[in-house]
Amino acid sequence: MSTPGLHERLETVRAGIADAARLAGRSVDTITPIVVTKFHPASLVRELAGLGVHDVGENRHQEAQAKAAELADLGLTWHFVGQVQGKKARQVRGYASVIHSVDRESLVTALASDESGIDCFVQVNLTADPGRGGVEPARLEPLVEAVLAAPGLRLLGLMAVAPLGEEPRRAFARVRALSERVRPLAPEATALSMGMSLDYAEAIAEGATHLRIGTAITGNRPAHG
């Protein structure tokens, strides 16, 4: 069983990433594309693995946990990109290798562990709406310090979603500037998780190291309740 167009869409995005990297004078080896498979069945993730995909992203804990268990034989790297509830934090640690959405001190506390380290990004909210995921830029440094101080967490860098109504390249330039602002605190946390289906080329131009791409590869998400 194969999903119509999946291979073609994957190849189109791979070529788009290579083009954007070339334009930016960057090596594609510095860019990790993550295919966001939320709402799609495990069978689609298995197809993607067959096409050479190693990194997949999910944003809902129960769905992610079930798929990771069902597909454990594939050796995929699971990225959690959605809001993490404090009481589910330990469970997310169980299957995810990277958490892109650390956005508050209480979550850092919930994720901290003496077990082996998990990679994470601090998510920054680029909108004026506090209901959106991410820490507001004014509160970024204390959160970065909390992550650095927590056992079992390794800070890779910053994650953000470009707001609707802002030129994506400008939004990503803001993330890059925030990353430079925290550099003295966290010299090794240079990664930037930014860029989705419609704006990954702009993100690459501003230094993205981790792209989170869903529908451009998977096709439209199935309806969900």
Ligand SMILES: *Cc1c(COP(=O)(O)O)cnc(C)c1O
């Ligand atoms: C769904 C999702 C994506 C992928 O979005 P597309 O527009 O389908 O590429 C990326 N990041 C996060 C945080 C998401 O929830």
